[in-house]
Amino acid sequence: MWDLANWALDTARARGASFADARAMDIRQRDLSTKNGEVGTLAENESIGIGIRVIASGAWGFASTDRLTREGVQACAAQAVAIAKASALAKRHNVVMAPEQAHVDTWQSPFIKDPFQIPLERQLDLLLAADQEMRRVAGVTLAETSMQFRRIEYWFASSIGSRIHQVKMQSGGGITATSFQGDEIQKRSYPNSFGGQHTLQGYELIESLDFLRHAPRVAEEAVALHQAAQCPEGTGTILLESGQLGLQIHESVGHPIELDRVLGQEANFAGMSFLTLEKLNTLRYGSEIVNVVADARLEHGPGLGTFGYDDEGVPAQCTDIIKNGLFTGYLSNRETAAAIGLSRSSGTMRTESWNRLPIIRMTNVSLLPGAWKFDDLLADTGDAILMETNRSWSIDDRRYHFQFSTEIGWEIKGGKKTRMLKNPSYSGITTEFWNSCDAICSREHWTLWGTPNCGKGQPMQTMGTGHGAAPARFRNIKIGAAFSKV
Amino acid sequence: MTTRKSRRRAVTARKAPAVAGAHLLSDSEMRRIAERVFKMSDADETEVHIDVTSDALTRFANNAIHQNVAEQTLTISVRTVLDGRTARATTNQTGEESLQRVIAASCALARSRPKNPRVLPMPGPQQYSRVQRFFDATAAATPADRARAVREVCALAERNSQTAAGIFSTGAMQTMLANSRGLFCSYTQTRAEFSVTILEKDSSGWAKANSPNVSALKPAELAARASQKASGSRNPRELPPGRYTVILEPPAVLDLVGFLFYDFAGTSVHDQRSCLTKRMGRQVMAQNISLWDDVYHPLQLGAPFDGEGMPRQKVQLVNRGVPENLVYSRVTAKQMKKKPTGHGFALPNEWGEAPMNLVFAGGNSSVEEMIASTDRGILVTRLWYIREVDPYEKVLTGMTRDGTFLIENGRVAGGIRNFRFNQGLLEMLSNVELLGPAVRATGEEAFEMVVPAMKVRNFHFSEVTKF
Numbered sequence: 034m035w036d037l038a039n040w041a042l043d044t045a046r047a048r049g050a051s052f053a054d055a056r057a058m059d060i061r062q063r064d065l066s067t068k069n070g071e072v073g074t075l076a077e078n079e080s081i082g083i084g085i086r087v088i089a090s091g092a093w094g095f096a097s098t099d100r101l102t103r104e105g106v107q108a109c110a111a112q113a114v115a116i117a118k119a120s121a122l123a124k125r126h127n128v129v130m131a132p133e134q135a136h137v138d139t140w141q142s143p144f145i146k147d148p149f150q151i152p153l154e155r156q157l158d159l160l161l162a163a164d165q166e167m168r169r170v171a172g173v174t175l176a177e178t179s180m181q182f183r184r185i186e187y188w189f190a191s192s193i194g195s196r197i198h199q200v201k202m203q204s205g206g207g208i209t210a211t212s213f214q215g216d217e218i219q220k221r222s223y224p225n226s227f228g229g230q231h232t233l234q235g236y237e238l239i240e241s242l243d244f245l246r247h248a249p250r251v252a253e254e255a256v257a258l259h260q261a262a263q264c265p266e267g268t269g270t271i272l273l274e275s276g277q278l279g280l281q282i283h284e285s286v287g288h289p290i291e292l293d294r295v296l297g298q299e300a301n302f303a304g305m306s307f308l309t310l311e312k313l314n315t316l317r318y319g320s321e322i323v324n325v326v327a328d329a330r331l332e333h334g335p336g337l338g339t340f341g342y343d344d345e346g347v348p349a350q351c352t353d354i355i356k357n358g359l360f361t362g363y364l365s366n367r368e369t370a371a372a373i374g375l376s377r378s379s380g381t382m383r384t385e386s387w388n389r390l391p392i393i394r395m396t397n398v399s400l401l402p403g404a405w406k407f408d409d410l411l412a413d414t415g416d417a418i419l420m421e422t423n424r425s426w427s428i429d430d431r432r433y434h435f436q437f438s439t440e441i442g443w444e445i446k447g448g449k450k451t452r453m454l455k456n457p458s459y460s461g462i463t464t465e466f467w468n469s470c471d472a473i474c475s476r477e478h479w480t481l482w483g484t485p486n487c488g489k490g491q492p493m494q495t496m497g498t499g500h501g502a503a504p505a506r507f508r509n510i511k512i513g514a515a516f517s518k519v
Numbered sequence: 520m521t522t523r524k525s526r527r528r529a530v531t532a533r534k535a536p537a538v539a540g541a542h543l544l545s546d547s548e549m550r551r552i553a554e555r556v557f558k559m560s561d562a563d564e565t566e567v568h569i570d571v572t573s574d575a576l577t578r579f580a581n582n583a584i585h586q587n588v589a590e591q592t593l594t595i596s597v598r599t600v601l602d603g604r605t606a607r608a609t610t611n612q613t614g615e616e617s618l619q620r621v622i623a624a625s626c627a628l629a630r631s632r633p634k635n636p637r638v639l640p641m642p643g644p645q646q647y648s649r650v651q652r653f654f655d656a657t658a659a660a661t662p663a664d665r666a667r668a669v670r671e672v673c674a675l676a677e678r679n680s681q682t683a684a685g686i687f688s689t690g691a692m693q694t695m696l697a698n699s700r701g702l703f704c705s706y707t708q709t710r711a712e713f714s715v716t717i718l719e720k721d722s723s724g725w726a727k728a729n730s731p732n733v734s735a736l737k738p739a740e741l742a743a744r745a746s747q748k749a750s751g752s753r754n755p756r757e758l759p760p761g762r763y764t765v766i767l768e769p770p771a772v773l774d775l776v777g778f779l780f781y782d783f784a785g786t787s788v789h790d791q792r793s794c795l796t797k798r799m800g801r802q803v804m805a806q807n808i809s810l811w812d813d814v815y816h817p818l819q820l821g822a823p824f825d826g827e828g829m830p831r832q833k834v835q836l837v838n839r840g841v842p843e844n845l846v847y848s849r850v851t852a853k854q855m856k857k858k859p860t861g862h863g864f865a866l867p868n869e870w871g872e873a874p875m876n877l878v879f880a881g882g883n884s885s886v887e888e889m890i891a892s893t894d895r896g897i898l899v900t901r902l903w904y905i906r907e908v909d910p911y912e913k914v915l916t917g918m919t920r921d922g923t924f925l926i927e928n929g930r931v932a933g934g935i936r937n938f939r940f941n942q943g944l945l946e947m948l949s950n951v952e953l954l955g956p957a958v959r960a961t962g963e964e965a966f967e968m969v970v971p972a973m974k975v976r977n978f979h980f981s982e983v984t985k986f
Binding site for chain 2: 078
């Protein structure tokens with residue numbers, strides 16, 4: 034693979050590129066699913082190729098190929114240079130990048146059990162058993178389970194001399210019970226909705242999730258929701274469990290801090306951001322207890338945003354995003370860092386695959402834990418609604434106004450969890466929401482969630498991101514607008 | 520043995536070069552790959568699916584090109600059936616070892632699963648209607664062609680003291696499906712897309728078009744339309760949320776009604792997750808709503824066969840507000856005692872099938888006539904981040920974006936701050952007062968469809984944002 038990368042860089046240089054980098058990637062994926070006792074998807078996929086990014090005539094070009102011969106790679110590099118020269122027909126200034134050292138290194142994400150070495154029969158048996166457990170509960174009309182495993186090997190080389198080899202192993206899985214009764218579809222998922230939990234781990238993740246223990250509860254709650262009271266409308270206190278809070282962080286912190294959005298580069302599709310440059314180090318993003326980091330280092334945990342180096346060869350870093358409530362940092366790459374006068378990229382360039390250009394993506398954007406034990410927080414809360422497991426999510430294209438609904442809610446009365454509520458939802462304005470946070474649970478309640486389906490870019494790229502969170506409390510929140518009958 | 524490199528060279532000599540130096544395969548070349556797989560496979564039945572993609576996309580923002588990419592991909596996907604068990608494995612390498620590996624992986628996956636009596640024998644040869652959706656002008660488009668068009672659009676924005684962002688993409692794709700029972704089908708099409716957002720200090724406008732023929736796209740006209748929307752929505756005022764009459768331009772209609780497509784899958788109704796469960800044959804939309812799935816419609820794109828190689832049929836899904844028919848894969852059709860309609864996904868899967876070529880019946884009202892007929896209402900250019908809130912009532916939430924206007928006394932009275940909506944889709948389609956001519960619309964939340972603009976009463980805007 035290093036030969037491929039070297040051919041790419043040599044050709045780009047010979048064709049007139051002033052800078053080039055190349056990413057060869059070998060991606061292996063396994064997908065398994067069941068539905069109502071039958072195996073659904075059962076597939077493996079391998080994809081190997083190289084993407085070549087160049088600067089020529091002061092502008093960017095990118096081309097990719099799966100023709101992994103000397104001739105194929107050289108043609109691809111030449112195409113990238115030709116594209117860059119075409120880009121120069123409509124440029125305003127030459128590309129400038131923040132400096133970065135050359136790195137020669139190898140990095141591998143740790144795992145205990147290689148999921149591709151676990152017998153398929155064992156994986157399917159587990160899913161079918163969880164599926165059966167859910168269908169034992171009367172009223173469940175649909176039981177679904179899934180697992181997904183991904184191994185990604187990278188060979189990165191750049192014209193500044195970097196040679197970085199990385200291997201990542203990702204695992205994910207989840208179960209869902211759906212119940213249709215009368216005029217209502219209700220659903221419960223474990224450990225999270227939309228595919229469950231996903232981390233940079235091996236099969237030990239799946240074993241730790243213990244689907245069989247949770248399947249009956251998930252199924253019973255899905256059916257019980259039909260008889261539950263409707264979540265009331267109004268303004269009040271909410272408690273968000275960590276899975277829902279992870280998605281709240283993703284949408285209302287993770288995306289607006291992307292510097293390419295801030296600078297207008299995503300204006301046509303993903304949108305822009307309310308976090309304009311003058312807000313850095315001046316905006317009161319949240320209350321004093323709100324601390325958010327973007328941390329791609331392994332010591333943060335095995336998140337989907339954990340790596341050794343980003344996809345333009347910048348080492349993994351931890352950036353303070355919100356410190357004691359103050360907005361302090363963006364997600365940047367070498368180009369956008371230079372554009373706003375930062376001395377270095379924060380290392381967030383990531384690509385979905387060899388045939389996609391790296392773009393700024395979230396790493397692990399996490400809310401740091403507070404001091405509360407969950408039971409103490411409940412007892413302290415008085416009246417509130419506890420919301421669990423995302424059901425729908427939406428936010429405007431500058432990331433001000435959001436609305437979320439969750440699969441289940443619980444009424445908190447006098448500091449105690451009481452009756453179940455169906456169709457809970459809440460909405461608000463990002464900074465007002467984070468400034469209303471007055472309690473965050475401690476490290477023992479903190480989970481690093483994986484969001485495997487973050488879409489951004491044109492052509493669209495799907496990326497996995499990590500979001501650590503512990504349950505937290507928010508005051509004066511608008512509740513119930515999604516299901517308002519007005 | 521033929522190598523991929525030599526195959527591509529042969530194709531280059533056979534016809535004009537395709538997209539930006541990329542190359543497509545001939546039917547005989549794809550058939551040879553399939554036959555190599557059939558020879559190597561010792562499964563009871565084997566299916567080969569080849570996809571070739573050759574795409575290029577020029578992206579601009581801040582009145583300059585900032586990203587410019589091209590890709591050439593080929594995937595070979597092999598489905599095997601062994602003793603009533605089936606599975607799929609996919610590779611993007613065409614060498615002998617890769618093909619043997621992918622066949623072995625497919626067989627190993629299949630053997631690992633329990634026997635399933637619902638796995639059907641693969642279909643034999645089928646008859647297909649021809650569709651012509653390949654345009655040389657699109658296939659021959661170069662990065663310089665796209666850059667010159669972008670430069671013109673950026674110049675327009677600069678003349679108006681505005682900022683342009685968007686994409687211009689061109690490409691071609693091929694898909695081929697063959698199985699060991701002798702079925703063979705293939706399809707080739709080109710595609711081109713131009714999308715532009717024009718920004719001002721406190722307003723924006725957007726326009727987008729998509730066609731297999733790049734010559735049909737008019738980037739400068741689209742940019743002019745987006746520019747007018749941006750200038751016309753300056754100084755947006757804030758209106759209170761509530762129920763309003765709305766005029767939804769075709770992309771806004773598309774991104775809403777696109778959420779219905781899977782509800783018309785037989786599997787979705789069988790699984791009781793469709794909003795049409797227990798509603799088939801009932802008047803659930805207004806009588807002015809009729810809907811088909813029709814891959815052969817002149818404004819539609821896509822292969823005339825499904826994931827098993829079955830010919831796609833035109834199906835009337837809704838007749839004057841009454842859902843009458845669903846679509847079915849072979850397996851679902853057998854399960855639900857219906858006939859397959861040629862809408863199945865590639866097997867194995869848990870989703871069954873879906874209509875992918877929706878065509879709504881249109882009307883005669885232009886958007887201008889809809890505006891003129893409205894005392895007070897909201898004109899919506901585009902919607903954003905639409906998600907399903909309630910799957911059975913089909914309540915959707917999302918935001919307006921890039922050109923939202925107040926209409927007063929039959930005229931556009933200026934821009935307004937963007938709204939959040941929470942709107943039941945069946946309710947909305949029961950409240951349609953006027954329809955425009957059905958056009959090929961393209962948005963961001965749904966795949967392209969043929970839909971009209973709609974004037975809808977009592978549309979529910981629940982909250983308002985800050986811009």
